[in-house]
Amino acid sequence: MTALIIDILLWGSLAGVSIIAWRQDKTVLTSALRNGGMDFIGIVPRIALGVIGSGFIAAIIPSEVIVGGLGPDTGWLGVATAVVAGAATPGGPVVGFSIGAVALKSGGGTPQVVAYVVAWALFAFQRVILWEIPFMPARFVWFRCAVSVPFPFLAAALVMLIGKP
Known part of the structure; x- marks a missing residue:
């Protein structure tokens, strides 16, 4: 609806x-x-x-791998893993959101997948290097990234407090 x-x-x-x-x-x-x-x-x-x-x-990545790294029982280590994976994921929304959807379907925990998507949106390394730094001062970009570090963790914490949607 x-x-x-x-x-x-x-x-x-x-x-x-x-x-x-x-x-x-x-x-x-x-x-x-x-x-x-x-x-x-x-x-x-x-x-x-x-x-x-x-x-x-x-189909290629076994669900055990996703559940082992980003599963609901991985806690804060899984959230940290998701943040690193999100920042390292190249590509645009089609790639980032597709991987997030696959992780959810394969048994990934909601807080972990939320942290992945937020980290991908904020820190995608390739976007920072190829787009942000050429257009803005590098010092500003690194400052933006540094002050944004808590947000994926805060988003995951809110999901943990609120519960599964």
């Missing part, structure tokens, strides 16, 4: 923005549709590869 509500809100927002663009100038709407369509065509294969790749990851 939640997914349906989100879909309705997204399509409604798209319709609203389309009407605004059409009222301003019809060429704005056609240009936006053309650019959006090209982006859509470019991203669909990546999403498909990510979803299929996550299926391969789930």
Whole structure:
């Protein structure tokens, strides 16, 4: 039901923005549709590869490995392992979220997977090296990473307090 509500809100927002663009100038709407369509065509294969790749990851990595490293009984050591794994995971959202989904399906603990996803979002090493440091001063980037270290652990602690969703 939640997914349906989100879909309705997204399509409604798209319709609203389309009407605004059409009222301003019809060429704005056609240009936006053309650019959006090209982006859509470019991203669909990546999403498909990510979803299929996550299926391969789930089939290749035995669930015992995931449960042993990120299982619900691994506690804070599993959270720390998840933080390191999240920071070391290359790639964009298709990769990071797919691996998180595979970990959950394979028996990974919720706090550990939350820590993995938060660490991936905050610290993905390849993103820091390839994107952040070239655009921002390195000292600032390292400072941002240092002050962000507690967040995956805090997120895992909150999940432990709240319980499994």
